[in-house]
Amino acid sequence: MASDQQPAPSRPTPPQTLSEAAFRDLYRRLRDRAQGGGEDRRGALDLLTPERVVAAAAEVRCGRTVSLAAPIETLPGPDSPEPASHRMTAPTHREAGAPGLAFARDRFAMNVHGDVDSHLDALCHVIYDGELYGGVPSSTVTPDGAGALTVDLVRDGIVGRGVLLDIPRLHGVPWLDPGTQVTAEDLAAAETAQRTEVGPGDLLFVRVGHRPRRRSLGPWDVTRARAGLHPTAVDFLAERRVPVLGSDGNSDAAPSAVAEVDFPVHVLAVNAMGLHLLDYLDFEELVPVCEERRRWHFLCVVAPLRLPAATGSPVNPIAVL
Incomplete structure (x- = not known):
């Protein structure tokens, strides 16, 4: 069994780029082997069987809970040109000083799919070649809202066994440099180093160190440079039958390994395989x-x-240990 100690610092191997043709071959292969999802079109969530939820709950040891969400930010920055807004609507000065009952009230608004705040991507989020996951036509998404594959699919929550693979820890560094692409070999090596294993129905979380880098060096334009998964690493998810993928980035690296597709991991995971992303x-x-x-x-x-x-x-995902 491999040691649980951190190795000496190493640099991830630069992965190769993919042609559009190679990416489309990968897309078709992953789509064809993906879980069918049934008539309810839950996608890979069908892997979260009641038995697996019960087994995950049975692994709780100390009952400690830890949030996996970042505090919502309201200040603009290079990675947040449209920050969330929060304002107080009450009490007024008159209400605050008056005798008797008064209420504090506020209003909140946000760009859900921004590059700062923690969020979930529904299966209707990614359109590729005019279709959503499962061949649902993109015309189901209108200015009034989405008509299929929405967040309502997970209205009862997502509950399962979470596994965190720490890639900077694997390489002995505090974070991965922007532009670094995590490979399937990195994921497998992190399993070995951490003495854990990703299995069917597990919620996979991949740490690239985005948050500590941002706090240490300040925010940057993540549309141009960010660490994430190489598209071929999605094969690892398919082989392990993972229904949910989460990251402290957005799972996609920038620049993209596929020149013609800016978010290849989103396309493969959400559109081809029916995974929800965090x-x-x-x-x-x-x-x-x-x-x-x-x-x-x-x-x-x-x-x-x-x-x-x-x-x-x-x-705001919660880990229970």
Whole structure:
């Protein structure tokens, strides 16, 4: 069995780019082997059987809970040109000083699919060649909302065994440099180093160190440079039959390994395979707990908002150890 100690610092091997033809071959192969999803079109969530949920709950040891979401930000920055807005609507000055009852009230609005705040991508979020997951026509998404594959699919939450693979830890660095692309070999090596294994129905979380880099060096334009998965790493997800993928980035690297497709991992995971994605999470409170307990798996509970026609939702996943 491999040691649980961190190795000496190493540099990830630069992965190769993919031609559009090679990407389309990969897309078709993953789409063809994906879970059918049934008439309810739940996609890969059908892998989260009641038996697997019960087994995940049985692994709770100390009952400690840890949030995997970052605090929502309201200040603009190079990675957040449209930040969330929060304002107080009450009490007024008159109400605040008056005797008797008064209420504090506020209003909140956000761009769900921004590059700062933690959120869930529904299956209707990614359109490729005019279709959503499962061949649903993109015309089901209208200015009034999405008509299929919405966040309403997960109105009862996503509950299962979460597994965190820490790629910077594998290479002995605090974070991966923007532009780094995580390979399937990296994911498998992290399993070995952490003495854990990703199995059918597991919620896979991949740490690239986006949050500590942002806090240490400041925000940057992540549309031009960010660490993420190489498209071929999605084969790992398919082989392990993973229904949910989460990252402290947005799972896609920039620049893209596919010149003609800016978000190849989104296309492969959401559109081809029917996976729900969790973007821009925060694992920095979870990592030391996992290291202390030498366990990198946990019960995970994800509860998006009830937004029946929405393509995504802000989310606060909770790890229970």
